[in-house]
Amino acid sequence: MYIFVVVVKQMVAAAKEWGFFQIVNHGIPKEVFEMMLVEEKKLFDRPFSSKVGESISGLSKNSYRWGNPNASSPAQYSFSEAFHITLSEITKFSDDRNNFRTTVDLYVQEIARVTQLICEVLGKQVNVNSKYFENIYELKNSFLRLNKYHPRVFGSEVFGLVPHTDTSFLTILFQDQIGGLELKKNEQWISVKPCSEALTVNIGDMFQALSNGVYQSVRHRVISPVNMERLSIAFFVCPNLETEIEYFGHPKKYRRFSFREYKEQSERDVKETGDKVGLSRFLN
Numbered sequence: 001m002y003i004f005v006v007v008v009k010q011m012v013a014a015a016k017e018w019g020f021f022q023i024v025n026h027g028i029p030k031e032v033f034e035m036m037l038v039e040e041k042k043l044f045d046r047p048f049s050s051k052v053g054e055s056i057s058g059l060s061k062n063s064y065r066w067g068n069p070n071a072s073s074p075a076q077y078s079f080s081e082a083f084h085i086t087l088s089e090i091t092k093f094s095d096d097r098n099n100f101r102t103t104v105d106l107y108v109q110e111i112a113r114v115t116q117l118i119c120e121v122l123g124k125q126v127n128v129n130s131k132y133f134e135n136i137y138e139l140k141n142s143f144l145r146l147n148k149y150h151p152r153v154f155g156s157e158v159f160g161l162v163p164h165t166d167t168s169f170l171t172i173l174f175q176d177q178i179g180g181l182e183l184k185k186n187e188q189w190i191s192v193k194p195c196s197e198a199l200t201v202n203i204g205d206m207f208q209a210l211s212n213g214v215y216q217s218v219r220h221r222v223i224s225p226v227n228m229e230r231l232s233i234a235f236f237v238c239p240n241l242e243t244e245i246e247y248f249g250h251p252k253k254y255r256r257f258s259f260r261e262y263k264e265q266s267e268r269d270v271k272e273t274g275d276k277v278g279l280s281r282f283l284n
């Protein structure tokens with residue numbers, strides 16, 4: 001019990017100060033990550049035409065992304081490709097010849113169990129209404145993002161993923177051992193070193209709003225690896241589109257808004273400026 005209290009304190013402190021922390025002893029067997037990496041590799045190894053052209057293993061057609069479609073200068077290029085798989089899609093997969101569906105489903109169940117605990121614990125400390133995290137596995141708008149980063153082809157630093165904050169409540173990331181993820185703190189970029197047993201958790205914009213700005217959704221980016229590829233798997237816990245995001249105490253830092261409103265505003269901002277304005281648009 002004492003240990004639990006200490007760990008909660010550390011998580012809360014990290015969520016406030018860094019917006020990031022790593023967890024070990026999460027109870028997910030390492031085989032689950034290994035199996036998931038095998039499936040991820042197989043998926044990315046398909047020919048480009050197959051990834052953009054047809055639906056794979058029952059994934060929706062627009063689940064595949066590459067680069068940054070909104071880039072208007074080299075500084076905004078992202079040298080990576082990704083698959084987005086929503087929880088609602090997982091139940092609809094039809095083709096399971098290659099264990100893809102079973103593996104993804106197992107992964108999400110395991111991750112959702114750990115995420116449930118983290119969300120409840122963090123939420124409780126800042127009086128977030130418990131309805132937001134009642135059943136993480138039922139939040140069908142949540143999604144997995146499988147990321148593959150390509151070795152850099154130009155000189156010095158190239159982005160694998162441009163600086164951004166996550167729109168989610170919270171993101172829970174498994175990364176391989178290559179490294180490249182960095183977070184911004186006091187105007188400096190700091191690397192989040194890979195640790196094979198750890199999951200990396202970061203606060204998203206929605207948790208910042210629900211906690212009235214106490215937890216920080218911190219900007220982060222990925223620097224392209226040198227001479228090798230990097231893989232990661234991010235699980236974004238997201239509310240349903242119509243969910244109203246609101247802190248129930250006073251004074252309220254942000255006005256009430258729906259997740260749909262936030263997403264649509266962010267998409268418009270990204271299209272127009274290449275970047276999301278984020279929560280500062282929703283100040284009270």
Ligand SMILES: O=C(O)CCC(=O)C(=O)O
Pocket residue numbers: 145147161166173175180181220221222232233234
């Ligand atoms: O791959 C990583 O290390 C980070 C991924 C990320 O930030 C994202 O997918 O939003």
Ligand SMILES: [Fe+2]
Pocket residue numbers: 164165166171220
């Ligand atoms: Fe991110």
